Amino acid sequence: MATSPRIVIIGAGGVGCALADELTRRGHTHVTVLAEGALFAAAPAPEPVLQVSHDPATTRLATATVRVHTRLAAAGVRCLRRVGSLEVATTPARLDDLHRRHGRAAEAGIGSRVLDPGECAAVHPLLDRERILGGLHVPGDGTAAAVTVAGLQARAAIERGATFLDHRPVVAIEQRNGRVTGVRCAGTGEWFPADLVVGCAGLRGPAIGELAGVDLALSPTTRRYRWSAPLRALAMIHALESVSGAGDPSLPVLRQRAAGLYVHADGHRLGVGSGAHPAGTDPSWAAAAELLPVLDGATVADDAESATVTTPDGLPLLGEHPGLGGFWVAEAVRDAHAAGTAEAVAEWIVTGRPASGGTPVDLSGLQVDRFDPASRVLTGRASVTAGRPDRPIRTAPLVSRQAELRAVFAAGRADGRPLWFGANASLPEVCEILPRRGPAAADRSPVAGAEALVTRRAAGMFDLSPLRRVEVAGPRAVEFLQRLVTADVDRPVGRVVHALLLDSAGGVLTDLTVSRLGAQRFLVVLPGPAGVAHLCRYTRDGVAVTDVSDDTACLGVWGPLTAEVLTGLIPDGMHDLGPFRAAGFTVGPVPVTGLRVSAVGEYGWELVCAAADAERLWDTVHAAGARHGLVAAGRDAFESLCREKGRRIVGTDLSPEHGPDAAGLSALVAMDKGPFVGRAAVHAAREAELPAAVLATLVLDHTGAVLGGGEPVRDLPAARRFTREPVPLAELEPGPPEPIGRITDAGIGYTCGVEIARARLPVERAVAGTRVAVEVGGRRLTARVVEGALHDPAGTRMRTPARVHGPAAPPAVAAGAPVESGDAGAA
Structure with missing residues (x-):
C-alpha cells in the first residue's frame, strides 16, 4: 500500500518538472508526470527573470525562482x-x-x-x-x-522515484464522489490511478479543466x-x-x-x-x-x-479547485515564477499551507477560483468556458440596471461590481471632490468621491451580489461552525457575528459573518470563493454546506437617511432592530432577509433577495430613495468608505502569513468557546510573545500622493519625526534606514479628505501619534499613526455581548427565508 498519495502531474514543462522535484524532495515518491509530446522540448526563446512586479506574491515567487536557480548553479550548471x-x-x-x-x-x-x-x-x-x-x-x-532547468529538476525527481512519460495526452480525468480517482490517456488507453491530479498543461490548460468538469479562467x-x-x-x-x-x-x-x-x-x-x-x-x-x-x-x-x-488579470491560477476534490492547478505561470511556484504549491499540497523558503506566502490573490463568471462578461475579457461555447455563463443579476446608469467597470477585476456610475457625474458633490484627489490622482474618478459623500450625507445603494453566500444547515451545523470559525456562533436565532477563518498554523484565511437564521440553519458570508472552498473541505455527515451565491442578490443601503428611504417599505418595527441582528421581512413587494450590519460606518441594511427579484428590489429602493437624495454607488466609493471605517481587506491586510493578533483582530477570537482550527497556534503565539509586527493605520501628512500598496515604511530621523512636510529622499542620505515595514493597503478617504494607509510596523512604532516615512515616487513622505477608525459615528460599533468589535465584512443571507421565531427583534 502506498505510504504517500498517488500524484499525477499533467504537463512536463517548467512548472511540472519543478513540482515533481519539490514533491519528491518532501518524500512524495508516487509521482507520475505525463507529457503530451516529447519531454524537454526546446523553448523558442529565453524568458527574462524579472523579480519586481506589482503583485507581492509573484515577486516572492520570482525571488524563490532565482534562489532555486542559484542552488542548481552551485552544482556546476549555468541556469x-x-x-x-x-x-x-x-x-x-x-x-x-x-x-x-x-x-x-x-x-x-x-x-x-x-x-x-x-x-x-x-x-x-x-x-x-x-x-x-x-x-x-x-x-x-x-x-x-528554462529547458535546462526543467531537465535538471526532472532528473532529480526521477532519481527519487518519480516517473516521467512522454506522448501521453490525457483524455479523461475520472472522479467519484466529488474527488479525482485517476486519469486516462489517449492511444495506449493507459489509466493512472491518482489521489491528486495537478494541471500544469499550459496551452492545454482550458481543455484539462474541461476534462475535470470545472471552469478555468484561461485564454490562449x-x-x-x-x-x-x-x-x-x-x-x-x-x-x-x-x-x-x-x-x-x-x-x-x-x-x-x-x-x-x-x-x-x-x-x-x-x-x-x-x-x-x-x-x-x-x-x-x-x-x-x-x-x-x-x-x-x-x-x-x-x-x-x-x-x-493567460488570465484576465495576467496572474497565475494556483490551488485546489473547490469544484473537484484533489484537482490542483498551477497554470498561467511564467518561467520567471516556475520554480518558486512549484516550491509554494508543493508545500501547499504537503502541509496545507503555501510557503517559500520556509516562510508562509500569501497566494490568496492567485487562487484558482478567484474570478466570477459574471465579471468576465462585464469586463469583456475572454470566457473561462473556452472549448465549451454551449455552456452558459452566469449573468450578474443587476447588470441591466447598472448599464442604465452608465456603470464603469475595470478590466481584470476579480468581481463584477461597477467602479462608479456615469449617471452620477452631474452630482454637485463632484466639484467638492476635485481638489481632494490631488494632482497625481488622475485615475481617481471624482464621481466615485461624490458617491461616497452622498452616502455619508444622505444614502447610498451598493450592489453586494458578487460576495459569496453559503447556507450551513443540519443537526451538526452549530458544531461544524464552532470548529471552524473563531467567534462563538452558538447565539440566539437572529444574531449575526463577525469572525475569522484560520489555517492550522493560525494564519488568517478570511473574515466572514455568520447569521443564525434558525436552530439548525446559518448563513455564512465571505468576501471571496476561497473561504467557500475551505468550508466545503470540512463538510461532514449531519451538515449541508450550500453555496447560494448564484441564486441570490444583495443590496447594501446605508446612510443617515436610510430610515426615511425605507419608511413605508419595511415593517415599522424593523427600524428599531439593533446592530448585528437579522430578520426576514418584505421591502415593498420583495421578500428579503435583512441584516443590520454596516461595513461603511453608517446606519443601514444589507438586503438579500432571490436573484430573480433583484431588479424589483433595486427599482423599489431606488424609486423610494430619489426624494431623499439616495444614489447608486460603486466599488470605489465603497472601498473608500470601508477604509475610513477601518475595515481590513482580505489578501492585503489579512493573509495566512499573519495571525489575528498581528492583524489587530484579537477580539474576533473567542479562545474560551472550545477548540477550533488554528486555536492551538494562536495560543502558542500568545504564550511566546507579542507579535513582532502589527497592522497600523496611517494618515499621510499631506494630500496628492497616491499609494498603491507595497511601499516601504522607514523610520524618520529624530529631527524630522514631527514634520508635516514631505521629506525629499536626498535629505535623508547618506545611510538611509532599512525599511521597518510595508504598506498593505492604501487609498483616499473621500469624505475625510486624507490619504489613508495600513502598514505592518514593529509593535513599538505602531503607537498612535508616532510618525514614520513612506517612500513613494522617489521621496519619503511623512505619516502619523492613528488609533481606531477615522469615521465611526455612535451606534455603528458592535454592542452585543459577542467577543467581536470593529467593522463587519459586507455580509448577506439566503434569499427571502424568514428567520425562525426567536429574539430577532430584540435590541
Whole structure:
C-alpha cells in the first residue's frame, strides 16, 4: 500500500518538472508526470527573470525562482545569466511607477536603484538617453535557461522515484464522489490511478479543466520573439569585454512595460520579445528601435512565436479547485515564477499551507477560483468556458440596471461590481471632490468621491451580489461552525457575528459573518470563493454546506437617511432592530432577509433577495430613495468608505502569513468557546510573545500622493519625526534606514479628505501619534499613526455581548427565508 498519495502531474514543462522535484524532495515518491509530446522540448526563446512586479506574491515567487536557480548553479550548471534588468520610463507617470517598484523591491529585500538617463546609458550603452526619463536597475535579474532547468529538476525527481512519460495526452480525468480517482490517456488507453491530479498543461490548460468538469479562467495567447542579425555595435562591446575578462556582452535585459517588450543580448545579436498583441499589430520591434537606435533598419534574422495561456488579470491560477476534490492547478505561470511556484504549491499540497523558503506566502490573490463568471462578461475579457461555447455563463443579476446608469467597470477585476456610475457625474458633490484627489490622482474618478459623500450625507445603494453566500444547515451545523470559525456562533436565532477563518498554523484565511437564521440553519458570508472552498473541505455527515451565491442578490443601503428611504417599505418595527441582528421581512413587494450590519460606518441594511427579484428590489429602493437624495454607488466609493471605517481587506491586510493578533483582530477570537482550527497556534503565539509586527493605520501628512500598496515604511530621523512636510529622499542620505515595514493597503478617504494607509510596523512604532516615512515616487513622505477608525459615528460599533468589535465584512443571507421565531427583534 502506498505510504504517500498517488500524484499525477499533467504537463512536463517548467512548472511540472519543478513540482515533481519539490514533491519528491518532501518524500512524495508516487509521482507520475505525463507529457503530451516529447519531454524537454526546446523553448523558442529565453524568458527574462524579472523579480519586481506589482503583485507581492509573484515577486516572492520570482525571488524563490532565482534562489532555486542559484542552488542548481552551485552544482556546476549555468541556469541563470544574472546580467541584471533595466526597466525604462518614457513618461513621468511611468517614472513614478518605477520609483514605486523600487520601494517594493527594497521591502522585499531585492537590490535595485532608480537611475537617471545618463546612468541608464552607462549601464546599457546602446540605449538612447534622450528617449527616456530614467530606469529601474535590478542587478540580480537575468535570463533563464528554462529547458535546462526543467531537465535538471526532472532528473532529480526521477532519481527519487518519480516517473516521467512522454506522448501521453490525457483524455479523461475520472472522479467519484466529488474527488479525482485517476486519469486516462489517449492511444495506449493507459489509466493512472491518482489521489491528486495537478494541471500544469499550459496551452492545454482550458481543455484539462474541461476534462475535470470545472471552469478555468484561461485564454490562449501568443508571445513573439525576434532576433536581429549580428550587430557590429555588440561585436565591439563583446571585444572590449573580452579584453577586460568579462566574457559575453553583459548588457542588462531592457524592459519597457508600456510597449510590452523586453530586449536582451544573445551573442552578437539582440533578441526582442513581446507579450500578446493582435495578429499583425505587434509594435515591439518599432518600440525597441526607438530606444535602441542600433535596431533602426537592422535585419530581423529569426522570428518565432510561442503559444501559452493567460488570465484576465495576467496572474497565475494556483490551488485546489473547490469544484473537484484533489484537482490542483498551477497554470498561467511564467518561467520567471516556475520554480518558486512549484516550491509554494508543493508545500501547499504537503502541509496545507503555501510557503517559500520556509516562510508562509500569501497566494490568496492567485487562487484558482478567484474570478466570477459574471465579471468576465462585464469586463469583456475572454470566457473561462473556452472549448465549451454551449455552456452558459452566469449573468450578474443587476447588470441591466447598472448599464442604465452608465456603470464603469475595470478590466481584470476579480468581481463584477461597477467602479462608479456615469449617471452620477452631474452630482454637485463632484466639484467638492476635485481638489481632494490631488494632482497625481488622475485615475481617481471624482464621481466615485461624490458617491461616497452622498452616502455619508444622505444614502447610498451598493450592489453586494458578487460576495459569496453559503447556507450551513443540519443537526451538526452549530458544531461544524464552532470548529471552524473563531467567534462563538452558538447565539440566539437572529444574531449575526463577525469572525475569522484560520489555517492550522493560525494564519488568517478570511473574515466572514455568520447569521443564525434558525436552530439548525446559518448563513455564512465571505468576501471571496476561497473561504467557500475551505468550508466545503470540512463538510461532514449531519451538515449541508450550500453555496447560494448564484441564486441570490444583495443590496447594501446605508446612510443617515436610510430610515426615511425605507419608511413605508419595511415593517415599522424593523427600524428599531439593533446592530448585528437579522430578520426576514418584505421591502415593498420583495421578500428579503435583512441584516443590520454596516461595513461603511453608517446606519443601514444589507438586503438579500432571490436573484430573480433583484431588479424589483433595486427599482423599489431606488424609486423610494430619489426624494431623499439616495444614489447608486460603486466599488470605489465603497472601498473608500470601508477604509475610513477601518475595515481590513482580505489578501492585503489579512493573509495566512499573519495571525489575528498581528492583524489587530484579537477580539474576533473567542479562545474560551472550545477548540477550533488554528486555536492551538494562536495560543502558542500568545504564550511566546507579542507579535513582532502589527497592522497600523496611517494618515499621510499631506494630500496628492497616491499609494498603491507595497511601499516601504522607514523610520524618520529624530529631527524630522514631527514634520508635516514631505521629506525629499536626498535629505535623508547618506545611510538611509532599512525599511521597518510595508504598506498593505492604501487609498483616499473621500469624505475625510486624507490619504489613508495600513502598514505592518514593529509593535513599538505602531503607537498612535508616532510618525514614520513612506517612500513613494522617489521621496519619503511623512505619516502619523492613528488609533481606531477615522469615521465611526455612535451606534455603528458592535454592542452585543459577542467577543467581536470593529467593522463587519459586507455580509448577506439566503434569499427571502424568514428567520425562525426567536429574539430577532430584540435590541
